[in-house]
Amino acid sequence: MPFEWSGSSPDLLFAVNRDSGEPLRCQLERRIRDAIRSGRVRVGERLPSSRALASGLGLSRGLVQECYAQLQAEGYLVARIGSATRVAAGACAVSAPAPPPDRRPRLLADFRWAVPDLGGFPRSDWSWAMREAVRTLPRSALDYGDPRGSAVFREVLAGYVRRVRAASADPESIVICSGYAQGLNIALRALARAGVRAVAYEDPGSPETVTSAAARAGLSAIPVPVDEQGLDVAALAATEARAVVVTPAHQWPTGVVLAPERRLALIEWAVRRDAVVIEDDYDAEFRYDREPVGALQGLATDRVIAIGTVSKSLVPALRIGWLLCPPALARRMAEDKNLDDRGSPTLDQYALARMIESGRYDRHLRRMRAVYAARRTALVEALAEHAPSVRVTGLAAGFHAVAHLDGSIDEHTVITAARERAVGLYGMSPCRTGHAGTPVQLVLGFGDVGERAIRTGIAAVGDLLG
Numbered sequence: 109m110p111f112e113w114s115g116s117s118p119d120l121l122f123a124v125n126r127d128s129g130e131p132l133r134c135q136l137e138r139r140i141r142d143a144i145r146s147g148r149v150r151v152g153e154r155l156p157s158s159r160a161l162a163s164g165l166g167l168s169r170g171l172v173q174e175c176y177a178q179l180q181a182e183g184y185l186v187a188r189i190g191s192a193t194r195v196a197a198g199a200c201a202v203s204a205p206a207p208p209p210d211r212r213p214r215l216l217a218d219f220r221w222a223v224p225d226l227g228g229f230p231r232s233d234w235s236w237a238m239r240e241a242v243r244t245l246p247r248s249a250l251d252y253g254d255p256r257g258s259a260v261f262r263e264v265l266a267g268y269v270r271r272v273r274a275a276s277a278d279p280e281s282i283v284i285c286s287g288y289a290q291g292l293n294i295a296l297r298a299l300a301r302a303g304v305r306a307v308a309y310e311d312p313g314s315p316e317t318v319t320s321a322a323a324r325a326g327l328s329a330i331p332v333p334v335d336e337q338g339l340d341v342a343a344l345a346a347t348e349a350r351a352v353v354v355t356p357a358h359q360w361p362t363g364v365v366l367a368p369e370r371r372l373a374l375i376e377w378a379v380r381r382d383a384v385v386i387e388d389d390y391d392a393e394f395r396y397d398r399e400p401v402g403a404l405q406g407l408a409t410d411r412v413i414a415i416g417t418v419s420k421s422l423v424p425a426l427r428i429g430w431l432l433c434p435p436a437l438a439r440r441m442a443e444d445k446n447l448d449d450r451g452s453p454t455l456d457q458y459a460l461a462r463m464i465e466s467g468r469y470d471r472h473l474r475r476m477r478a479v480y481a482a483r484r485t486a487l488v489e490a491l492a493e494h495a496p497s498v499r500v501t502g503l504a505a506g507f508h509a510v511a512h513l514d515g516s517i518d519e520h521t522v523i524t525a526a527r528e529r530a531v532g533l534y535g536m537s538p539c540r541t542g543h544a545g546t547p548v549q550l551v552l553g554f555g556d557v558g559e560r561a562i563r564t565g566i567a568a569v570g571d572l573l574g
């Protein structure tokens with residue numbers, strides 16, 4: 109689509125050289141022709157008004173009008189009475205590129221993990237909150253601000269995570285960031301500067317995210333196994349790591365909850381080793397059939413960096429997250445955020461603060477909890493009907509499940525065969541660091557798949573699964 113300007117004239121950068129000896133009108137005509145031929149201005153785009161272009165270049169308006177008239181006669185431009193001069197459809201011009209084709213094949217169901225219900229984004233609530241933010245934001249808040257984020261938002265957020273996650277949040281020790289990914293980078297860099305040399309992470313987990321962030325911070329990364337009770341803390345203690353990245357409330361991707369004894373053992377390890385736990389609290393808002401699990405951070409504020417995000421509770425596109433920092437590291441982490449990008453967008457923070465304060469955020473979470481619970485039921489029922497031998501685990505929270513296959517067929521073959529039937533399935537292997545002798549498991553995301561698609565998709569691939 110060509111750019112559209114509402115009302116006022118678009119700017120267009122041209123220069124004329126008064127010393128060249130070439131008449132100014134010829135120069136301007138040539139420049140406009142070149143701009144059209146090279147695609148700098150595209151078919152359908154408006155040119156500046158003759159008055160604006162003349163004033164910008166210090167030329168007479170009559171000269172620009174003559175130049176436009178000449179280019180109309182040559183077929184480069186069109187102008188209707190009362191409307192702007194535009195690049196003509198038939199001009200020898202590069203048309204605006206068509207949007208790239210969506211190469212993703214249409215699937216009956218795509219069990220992509222880590223994606224919330226994108227259609228469930230509360231657009232009208234967010235529009236309301238953004239309008240409120242723009243309307244009420246004080247003038248001073250439009251300046252560069254505190255790199256930790258808006259004080260207003262940090263205050264509201266601290267109240268929220270205390271209430272909902274039983275976290276121990278002091279607004280002074282919160283750093284707003286652009287999601288978990290940036291939060292992890294900031295945390296690891298701060299730890300590296302504090303003398304940490306190695307960080308452990310869960311296996312299975314998010315090996316690529318952690319190892320690449322660790323490498324950027326100059327740390328080595330050590331995988332530690334996860335079993336039915338969560339991270340194996342004894343195995344962690346046997347490593348040289350002085351930091352660990354964990355998902356205690358709902359382990360990614362197995363879905364197990366870190367057992368109470370392990371939670372305590374992990375904190376004890378951190379105290380004994382003078383270490384720090386990085387808690388990825390990514391989807392704890394969505395829990396179904398078990399007692400709520402509070403954030404680990406609430407148990408040991410000075411030993412845990414908790415990272416929260418709205419990528420699951422709202423949508424990834426917002427790029428809003430937060431770090432609850434141990435007081436001793438808070439200043440370093442704020443400095444790092446400052447060096448990264450001088451702080452996250454203030455308007456978005458105000459909008460989220462208004463969403464939370466007004467109760468709209470909680471209402472959205474309640475609504476989505478019901479949506480995901482229904483999808484989870486649909487998945488369990490469809491698997492029971494079409495693949496009864498498949499065991500499903502990890503369903504206590506969030507919007508993904510682990511399907512355990514019987515091992516007679518390998519992960520790649522199942523995924524490829526499912527694709528041929530227009531169903532997107534995804535294996536556990538990218539989440540693993542050690543691959544040898546591992547059982548065949550699929551991670552089935554149901555966040556962005558409707559109930560009907562879940563049932564149709566599983567029916568289409570049931571025989572492949574077992």
Ligand SMILES: Cc1ncc(COP(=O)(O)O)c(C=O)c1O
Pocket residue numbers: 222286287288289290314355360388390416417418419424429
């Ligand atoms: C384990 C885990 N934690 C957190 C996130 C959220 O990351 P971000 O906040 O950068 O979108 C994801 C996203 O996929 C994830 O898989």
